[in-house]
Amino acid sequence: MDQLLLFFVSLIANLFSAFSGGGAGLLQLPVLIFLGLPFGVALATHKVASVALGIGATVRHLRESTLERRFAFFILAAGLPGVVIGASVILHVPGRMAEVALGCLTLGLGLYSGSRKQLGQDHQPSHRDRAGMVAGGAGLFFLGMLNGSLTSGTGLFVTLWLVRWFGLDYKRAVAYTLILVGMFWNGTGALALGVLGSIQWGWLPALLAGSLIGGYAGAHLAIRHGNRWIKRSFEIISVLVGIKLIIG
Template sequence: MSEYLLEQLLLFAISLVANFFSALAGGGAGLLQLPALLFLGLPFAVALATHKVASVFLGLGATARHLQSSRYDWRFAAFILATGVPGVLTGAAIILTIPDRWSQLALGILTTALGIYSMVQPNLGMEARSAHRDLKGMVIGGAALWLIGALNGSLTSGTGLFVTLWLVRWFGLDYKTAVSYTLILVGIVWNGSGALMLGWLGQIRWDWLPALIAGSLLGGYLGAHLSIVKGNRLVKRSFEAMTLLVGLALIGRAMGMSV
């Protein structure tokens, strides 16, 4: 078997596993996928842009499953896009010009805190309720989504988890519904916007994308299917596990950079 084929199979396997758990938990594919691209020799900026492109197909794979069994408030979806995409473009425009050690450390601590918060709130996200849909609530919620969008555009992993928990905690969605919004809107549109910006400003490793895209599509579909079949409790537990793993990984990476 040629070295190129082995490389493609390895990329596919990493992408499949990373995106399966990301689709189940509502984010975190970069925990495995981006470090793997760096380990295989890509510079950070190229690895980040390549990862962002592949992540769009996680959203497509998950969407193919969620649209079969979920109903959406498309006005609310448009609000998430209108507030988040400008933040994504802002973050993507600045990431290539600044060191990211301290931002990754802060993000890691905050992501870990999100997982702990969800763990100590056993009923959080188990049932849907409508919350903060008045003008004040939407303004605050939109400002937070803009900030998360900026993190999504500028950092590597975990920001989809922020969107999932924010939709649960602030707007009252249950976990399963929040994950489906995150995968469709963040996975496709937010990540797509970031990928376009990063690709325009930097470079993408095009010959690695077929394997990464195949793994993203299949992993996204399978993860979304399991979340729909098993329901909110499994999704909540997966979210908590993924936030802790992503948070600790980001902290470890940031501490390694500081040595």
């Protein structure tokens, strides 16, 4: 029964995450803790499972050929060092205060996006000069630290940063987030947490299956329904994640 519960929780959480550009930890991480895992073990196990979300979404998004290779490498180079630093710090730091602060910021993301009706509806690349890329890379480095240390909602930050700073539409931003953050950032974080802590390997088959199927299905829905639906989903998930982090 635990394995079946893990599969369905993972499927639902990752389907919505793949559609909106983040937020799988809203449901998946609390369930792992509820079933008896300590926070550090639950976080590492969730990170490993989230890699399958990235793989499932990648399989679907690569068929659309909308990603720029050089920009994708830039996101990886800027964010991965932050992921490693964040993962190495979180196991030694009480997380409650950080979760409340992150919750307030995540809630703000949803409200900000909702107040700007045209945000992310058109692809208008911006800040691609040297100064803009340096500032954008610094933002991605900071978001990488958040991703390595706190799992709920950090993908939402990356999605909105790509929309607001670099001028991507929501559809492209979600694709970058799911592929690069879901697969590579989370994979690096899982490796760091696995080395420094431990992973509940016996629970991973159900979680991986749900993440893989949910990631593919969510990416398919995002591609079919376009920017307006993705924007609305992003805002709803951001508000829910923010409230969940604040109330604990």
